[in-house]
Amino acid sequence: MIEFNNLSFGYTSKKLLYKNLSLTINQGRIYGLFGKNGAGKSTLLKNMVGTLFPAEGSILINGMTPQKRQPSFLQTIYYIPEDVFVPSLTIKQYKNLFAPFYPEFNEDNFHTYLNDLEVSVDGKLNKLSFGQQKKFVIAFALACNTKVLLMDEPTNGLDIPSKTQFRKLIASVMFDDRIIFISTHQVRDLENMIDNVIIVDNGDLLLHASVASICNKLCFKTVTEIPVDAKILYEEKALKGTAVVMENIYAEDSKLNLEQLFTGVTENPAIAKQLFSSN
Amino acid sequence: MDFREGQAIYLQIAEYVCEQILLKQWPLGSKIISIRDLAIAIEVNPNTVQRAYDFLQQHEIITNKRGVGYFIEANAIQLVIAFRKEQFIENELSVVFRNMYLLNISTEEIETRYKKFIEQNFKEK
Numbered sequence: 001m002i003e004f005n006n007l008s009f010g011y012t013s014k015k016l017l018y019k020n021l022s023l024t025i026n027q028g029r030i031y032g033l034f035g036k037n038g039a040g041k042s043t044l045l046k047n048m049v050g051t052l053f054p055a056e057g058s059i060l061i062n063g064m065t066p067q068k069r070q071p072s073f074l075q076t077i078y079y080i081p082e083d084v085f086v087p088s089l090t091i092k093q094y095k096n097l098f099a100p101f102y103p104e105f106n107e108d109n110f111h112t113y114l115n116d117l118e119v120s121v122d123g124k125l126n127k128l129s130f131g132q133q134k135k136f137v138i139a140f141a142l143a144c145n146t147k148v149l150l151m152d153e154p155t156n157g158l159d160i161p162s163k164t165q166f167r168k169l170i171a172s173v174m175f176d177d178r179i180i181f182i183s184t185h186q187v188r189d190l191e192n193m194i195d196n197v198i199i200v201d202n203g204d205l206l207l208h209a210s211v212a213s214i215c216n217k218l219c220f221k222t223v224t225e226i227p228v229d230a231k232i233l234y235e236e237k238a239l240k241g242t243a244v245v246m247e248n249i250y251a252e253d254s255k256l257n258l259e260q261l262f263t264g265v266t267e268n269p270a271i272a273k274q275l276f277s278s279n
Numbered sequence: 280m281d282f283r284e285g286q287a288i289y290l291q292i293a294e295y296v297c298e299q300i301l302l303k304q305w306p307l308g309s310k311i312i313s314i315r316d317l318a319i320a321i322e323v324n325p326n327t328v329q330r331a332y333d334f335l336q337q338h339e340i341i342t343n344k345r346g347v348g349y350f351i352e353a354n355a356i357q358l359v360i361a362f363r364k365e366q367f368i369e370n371e372l373s374v375v376f377r378n379m380y381l382l383n384i385s386t387e388e389i390e391t392r393y394k395k396f397i398e399q400n401f402k403e404k
Contacts, residue, residue: 030324167322172315174325192288192323212330215287253287 001026002048002148002179006057009040009047016055017043018203025196027147028176029210032194033183034262039200041183042082045150048181049079061148075102077148082156084137086125091136094125102144110143116165131157138166142173149173151182155189163189187258197258199265206269209276211256217275219248220257233271234264247275280321288323292331295321297340297359300351307355310348311341338362 002025010016017040025031035041046052047059050066050073059066064073089097091114099105114120117135121128125136134157141149155163170193174180184190197214199207209217218233224241226232227249234245245257245264265272282291299305314332318325332349335341340355340362352358379389 029326164322168319171318171322171325174318192282192327195324195326221285253290255282255284255287255291257284 001060001062002181003060004057005060007047007054007059008056009043009052009054011043013055016203020057021203021205023198023205023208025179025181027179028174029195030170030174030180030193031182031196031198032190032258033181033198033200034185034187034258035183035200036266037185040203041200042152044200045079045152045181045183048148048150049077050074051079071101076146077150078102078141078144078146079150080137080141080152080154082153084134086128086133086136088124088126090124091121094140098140099144102146104145106143106145109145110139113139113142113169116169117162118165131159131162134158135162138169142169145173147177148179149181151180153184153186154182155184155186167193187262191256191258194258197261199262201266201269204269207261207265207272207276213276214261215248215254215256217248218245218254218261219250219252220245220254220260221252231271231275233268233275234260236260280323289327289330289334292317292321292323292328293334294363296331296335297363300340300355300359301363305351307351307353310350313348 002023004021004023007018007021008016009018033041033044043052047054048061048066050069053067061073062076064070064076066073066077086094095107095110099107099110114136117139119128119132119135119139121132125133128136134154138151138154141151155166158166167190170180182190182194194211196210197207198205220243222238222241222243226235226242226244227246230249231247232244233247234243236243243260245260248254280291280295282288296305296311299311300307305311312320314328315325318328321328332341332343336343336349338358339352340358341349341351343349378384379386
């Protein structure tokens, strides 16, 4: 479990990015963190892994404080940044150097993942293309079998077959005792992988809800006439009518559209808060 | 797997399982693909497949034998047909009727086309 308790953070003491953020993350689920450029997504991840410290409040990850950077904590978490860095080492040298920090590291898994993502090299890692380096780091991170896996834009730089493989890998490593936390703009890449949606804007938590509860409360559909008695979170003229995200007053079953949800929530945060306040 | 707009993914997965049963790809009484393997195959979250299997279990189409896996019930076909028929009439037939009316297509023409379609696609070998 990850608990944010009244977290405040700012890069300068005058201007805070996050103010009094409280949020609970449970294991066995995949979380998707969404926000515009500069909304503070990566900042939140860095606070979770202990490379940035909260100004006030605290973060507890499975009872441990990231800020202390204790080895017993660091061996249970892996963070894949958006721009990965690999040193001038071969795969084997890299593994020999870094795998010992992760007691649950599984070498068989590592080779399977490298194979699945079609990363095979004999030379130095830093000579690889960006996409290949990224896939190498993903394979290594998954093989570490940490309880918490944080990923910042993991599908950036991946080609189309690699994105498919990435989704398959995530489905294969999602276990009940794990937390997978993904920050991304590429909503379509991961739309069907996510259990819980977190939307942040201007340091505010605008939405945190499971996909099931979102589809319970909201209906995503195309209508010819906009209903007057329902709250509308998002609307857009389309070829066959108007695409809407509206209050689910008729208890309809619809498919989540993350793009529309995101736009709706960031443009009408007050309506979103009203709709989800009973959570 | 390509998912349509407009219907929750877990229901589309449940529908896929039902179709495998109706097409006799998955025999009655047999063990079906595990939650994780199906999730990997169609690139969705295992929790979503879990939800689909829970739904099918509530409709008594499949059953969970603890520690072994999910099995197709002996009378699954009747249940699937009843369930799918209800859904078809509710969701799809109204669209077909609307188009038939708009395009002035007679029920006779539909009947002829229906027979031809069955002959072309589902003829007993």
